[in-house]
Amino acid sequence: MYKIWLSKPHMSGYENAYVVDALTNNWVSPYGNNITEFENALIEYYGTDGIALTTTGTAAIHLSLILKGISVNDEVIVPTLNFAGCVNPILYQKAKPIFIDSDAENWNINVDLVREIVKEKKAKNSKLKAIIGVDLFGIPCYIDKLREIADEYGLYLIQDAADAIGTKYKGKLAGTTGDLGIVSFNGNKIITTSGGGALICKTREEADKARYYSNQARNNTLNYEHAEVGYNYMMSNILAGIGLGQMSVLSDRLGSRKKIYDRYRTELECSELQFHTDTADQQPNNWLSTLIVNTGESSNATRTKLTSALSESGIESRPFWKPMHLQQAYSSFEYYGSKVAENLFNIGLCLPSSSSLTVDEQTEVIQIIKHSL
Numbered sequence: 229m230y231k232i233w234l235s236k237p238h239m240s241g242y243e244n245a246y247v248v249d250a251l252t253n254n255w256v257s258p259y260g261n262n263i264t265e266f267e268n269a270l271i272e273y274y275g276t277d278g279i280a281l282t283t284t285g286t287a288a289i290h291l292s293l294i295l296k297g298i299s300v301n302d303e304v305i306v307p308t309l310n311f312a313g314c315v316n317p318i319l320y321q322k323a324k325p326i327f328i329d330s331d332a333e334n335w336n337i338n339v340d341l342v343r344e345i346v347k348e349k350k351a352k353n354s355k356l357k358a359i360i361g362v363d364l365f366g367i368p369c370y371i372d373k374l375r376e377i378a379d380e381y382g383l384y385l386i387q388d389a390a391d392a393i394g395t396k397y398k399g400k401l402a403g404t405t406g407d408l409g410i411v412s413f414n415g416n417k418i419i420t421t422s423g424g425g426a427l428i429c430k431t432r433e434e435a436d437k438a439r440y441y442s443n444q445a446r447n448n449t450l451n452y453e454h455a456e457v458g459y460n461y462m463m464s465n466i467l468a469g470i471g472l473g474q475m476s477v478l479s480d481r482l483g484s485r486k487k488i489y490d491r492y493r494t495e496l497e498c499s500e501l502q503f504h505t506d507t508a509d510q511q512p513n514n515w516l517s518t519l520i521v522n523t524g525e526s527s528n529a530t531r532t533k534l535t536s537a538l539s540e541s542g543i544e545s546r547p548f549w550k551p552m553h554l555q556q557a558y559s560s561f562e563y564y565g566s567k568v569a570e571n572l573f574n575i576g577l578c579l580p581s582s583s584s585l586t587v588d589e590q591t592e593v594i595q596i597i598k599h600s601l
């Protein structure tokens with residue numbers, strides 16, 4: 229058990245009334261006012277016509293692939309520097325992830341490399357069907373470039389904004405540029421329903437279709453007719469109540485995360501510790517404060533020294549996620565790149581970033597890092 233976590237849930241108090249309402253009125257299934265209101269809050273926030281709430285962000289990604297008809301042996305381009313929750317649903321569909329390296333500046337998927345690979349694959353008549361853009365750690369990827377490529381080559385674009393609620397790129401909210409977008413309300417994300425997710429759809433009909441697959445693909449008949457395979461992916465009305473409370477403090481949470489990030493950056497940035505440099509177009513939600521260690525040959529050892537020193541004081545910090553093409557479960561799939569993601573994995577560090585992190589706790593993290601460098 230850590231005394232300071234990487235990113236922990238942060239209740240506001242506003243959740244209680246909604247949850248109690250669900251319990252008191254016995255609306256504890258995936259139906260009820262909280263569901264409707266949380267969906268409406270997200271419809272308004274994202275300026276879209278359709279939102280389907282799900283049990284997890286991973287479920288929302290799975291539904292996005294189902295809705296776009298991704299199936300056996302279809303190929304889906306994804307960043308290799310990624311979280312497994314983005315990749316597993318591709319395998320649930322028996323489709324194939326194609327792993328693409330990171331952009332050294334952006335850390336997200338290298339869009340020039342995507343263009344090259346798409347062009348090559350299209351020339352060979354491959355079964356390439358979709359690109360998933362991921363806004364890792366809440367840093368916006370170059371989603372407009374992915375949109376251009378997808379449009380030019382007739383591919384679907386899905387935006388995995390699981391980390392990126394509130395992130396903007398060129399003024400547009402993460403999750404709204406793809407044909408479908410997904411967000412996660414997992415306990416470690418910027419706002420949470422304990423576990424949950426949402427599929428951001430373009431139309432109400434599309435959201436209805438997602439709900440149908442989330443509800444065992446049952447037709448509206450007394451004896452439950454099933455023409456297709458379905459899933460049990462609907463969010464509970466109790467959890468939607470937590471989400472409603474959290475929505476009302478989203479801008480506070482974004483403000484807190486930014487303050488923490490700014491303080492870390494002011495106090496820690498030096499030639500040995502480099503933070504992500506955002507372009508004028510990038511407005512991250514600072515979900516995790518991340519940096520890369522630059523002490524030359526010893527960068528990896530330095531990073532390990534920092535995580536160990538923090539851990540010895542009961543503070544959780546983590547390396548970047550291990551690239552997917554290096555994971556045993558996915559190593560048989562294609563990978564294109566030149567070890568940029570691998571390098572980031574070796575030298576990247578995620579610092580404690582909870583919106584509830586106190587000033588004193590921040591000071592402790594900063595001092596341990598300064599002393600250990």
Ligand SMILES: *Cc1c(COP(=O)(O)O)cnc(C)c1O
Binds near residue numbers: 364424
């Ligand atoms: C958290 C996360 C997911 C999965 O979300 P869950 O709600 O935990 O299922 C997917 N993709 C990325 C990039 C994530 O960080």
